[in-house]
Amino acid sequence: MNIIEVENLGFDFAQKTILNSLSFNIKKGTFLGIIGPNGAGKTTLLNLLCGLLKPKTGSIKIDSKLVKSYQIKELARKIAVVRQEFVPVFDFSVTEIVTMARNPYLGSFAFPSESDKKIITHALELTDTAQFADRLLGSLSGGERQRVFIAKAIAQDTPILLLDEPTSFLDMKHQVGIYDLLKDVQISQNKTIAAVTHDINLAVQYCDEILILSSDNNYIYGQPNEVLTQERISNVFGIQVMNGKISDKVFFIPLGKYSKKDK
Amino acid sequence: MPKTLTKKRMIINIIISLIVLLIVTSLCATTGTQKISLRNALSGPGAEPGDNIDYEIFIIRLTRVLLAVIVGAALACSGVVLQAILKNPLADPYILGISSGAGLGAVIAMLVPGITLGFLGGLPIATFAFTGAIITVSLVWFIGYFSGRSQVTSLLLAGVVINAFFSAIIMLLTLIIKTEQLRSTMYWLMGNIPEKQNTLLLFSCGSFVIIGIIVLWRISNSLNIITLGEYESKGLGIDTEKTKLIAFSFAAFITAVAVSISGLIGFVGLIVPHAIRLIFGPDHRQLIPLSAIYGGIFLAIADTIARTAFGQEQLPVGVITAVTGGPFFLILLARYTRKVSWMK
Structure with missing residues (x-):
């Protein structure tokens, strides 16, 4: 059952298109990771999902009901x-x-x-x-x-939990601790979780689905191992990346001008 | 450290404070430069013809003490609420220009001869001050609301600009005011509780202020959450626009009532909320009623000092609140300072 349905969503800010014809559904109990470069509209999307911003085009439904038709307290229970x-x-x-x-x-x-x-x-x-x-x-x-x-x-x-970069400022132990905790409540309380994150490697390990937003208003939605490829990460973020594989999970290391690339 | 508030603790604290208020009010009403016999005073207006002077003095004094309580309660409560919605611990009831608007109204009423417009037991000065205050806050609210994205910053800026503008006009008008009126104008601008037996004024203003405080108390939990920020509070099911509008208009209303009674008494609206917050914690469900009660107590005591300290010569109570309030606040701050995060 889809708990969140986003259809043809568009949003402008200061005459600039932030999101354009974005459509995806989130099944109940899914852990979604939202990644993308700065300014791609990740936080905007979270604010649209929780009703703080009004979509310019398209619609967002929570439990098959339009977000804008919720009472404010009713939405805070969702x-x-x-x-x-x-x-x-x-x-x-x-x-x-x-x-x-x-x-x-x-x-x-x-x-x-x-x-x-x-x-x-x-x-x-x-x-x-x-x-x-x-x-x-x-x-x-x-x-x-x-x-x-x-x-x-x-x-x-609430059945839905949205997080905006929950692990920025945290050390590695606490980063993993937070993701473990989120996974726990996802499993034990069947919560639907959507987290904006810059940590692709953690997202790969914990998320069931990934939404990549890119600066040119395109998007890709799918399972981590299908969506996250070296080429795509490289294109979306505009950098070189090195990738590897540990068992069936991929991981990525960004490469800059002065990175040590010796083979 | 203040523990998490429970309903029981809140009710007990409010009841204790009300008892303190009752005691202080009675003590203040029986204190004065003119000695009176309490037994005579309490025996009523007197069955036999001829005046019961003790009774009359007592009633005049009691009216004055109660007016001080009303004004103090209104200013302190309004201070708490404005600090919450502006998310600024330095806010006071006058921060959004209400004082200059009321001041301008009062000075105009003193300047123009033959103004007799007064209602609900208020004198023309009170009526004009009230009108000036309400016009000014509405103006500030509209300027703040329709300009800029950060509503709080725009509101504060609009308040500062209008304050400066109206203060300049007040200065200008006091230059052309007659010398004999200058003293009463200065008294008004410094804040002064009137001494007249005026039951209608007492009851009308008293009920307005009490209703205002109750309305603000009803939204106190929303005010707690609003201090976390707009997004946070909306996410927790608070209608922030509605709450802010209620908070702002009722805080402005009770401030305007207070100012129209007593002129511009400073410090009460800033110091009392802080003192209560230092002692009892930041929870507005308790902060609002306790600030109102202790604001009333503080001003009743300050006014008693103002009318007794120099014998027959009375001081404006605003001078007393400033002189006693400042050091009192510093002592509290030194004692509790680790609890105030914005001091860091």
């Missing part, structure tokens, strides 16, 4: 978004931030019920953030904060 990291102006604690994720389910004062608290505790445990639940968000490191934002998205308890 899609959770993890954005590139930010620090809030006022000092909220980790628990307070994660608790805010329950807002789409609660009344105006939004005090969490016992079942909400269970969901919050579970999200904190899954992301290994329970240890600093009482600390202020501003006092955490970038990687810790990123895990808190993922905890928040999990506590929002």
Whole structure:
């Protein structure tokens, strides 16, 4: 069953076409990786999917219903978004931030019920953030904060999870940790995940499908081993790449002018 | 460190604060340069002919104390809300030009002879100040709304420009004002709680401010989430445009009511929210009611000092809030400073 249906999607920004006649469907429970060079419209696509931007042409449906026809709270029960990291102006604690994720389910004062608290505790445990639940968000490191934002998205308890470069700023251990965590919730809660990423090698290992957006408004959608070839990566990013294979997974190493290429 | 807020804690804190407010109000109402007998005062207007002076003084004083509470509550609450929607801890109720608009209205009312337009127990000055305040914030809102992509920056800029413009006109008008009116104009611009028995003004302004605070309290959870940013709050199911409009218009409204009662009292709207945030944490569900209550307490005390410190000679309360508020805030800041991330 398709949970997200994108048809003939187009979007302009400042008289420049960002996306043009983009069509693809995402099946429920899929892990999609969105890759492409800077400015290709990856973040724009995420913002279109979660209803923050209105498409110029075409349509986006979530659960067979147009995104624009959703009530704002109803949509917040369908899609959770993890954005590139930010620090809030006022000092909220980790628990307070994660608790805010329950807002789409609660009344105006939004005090969490016992079942909400269970969901919050579970999200904190899954992301290994329970240890600093009482600390202020501003006092955490970038990687810790990123895990808190993922905890928040999990506590929002939505069938769809969108992420904008969830592993930028993170060291290798935490990069893998985040992808493991995402894979866990994909499998255990049958979540549909779409993540924008610059790390093609991680995408190859974890994603079921790949969407490549290129700067000339073309796109390719398919399974990682079909879509990701040396030639295509080279064309889309405009660089030379070296590739290799470990068991059935390909990997890519970008080559610059001064890279050591000795055979 | 403030723990995560629960409904029970919030209600207990509000009740304790209301008790403190009650105690402070009674103490302030019985304090003054004119000694009165409380027993006489409480015995009512007097059954026998002839005035019960104690009672009359007590009522005038109580009215003044309650007006101070209303003004303080409105300014502090409005300060909290503007800090949240502008995502700027330095915002205060006057940041979007409301003070200069109200000031201009008041100065015009003092300057033009024969203006008698007043309503709901307000004097012409109050009516003009209120109108000036409302016109100015609407102007700032429209300029901010229709210019530029970053609404917050445009709003702040529009506020700064209109503030400067109207302040210049106020300066110009005070030059041509009559000398005997200059003193009352200065008092107004520095902030001063009026001393007249005016039950209608008390009840109309009191109910406006209380209604405003309740409306703002109702959206307090949305304000919490809005401080995370527009995209985050929309993703969590908050209608940010609607929330901002409600927050902005009701904050402006109660500020305008406060300013029309008392002129331009500074510091309350900036210091009280910060002090409450330092002590009780940043959760607006608690911050809004507690700031309102302690804003009222702070101004009632400051006004009592203003009318008693120098015997019969009364000071504008705005001077007291500035002189006492600054050092008080610095002490709090030194004590709790590690909790404030924007200080880093």
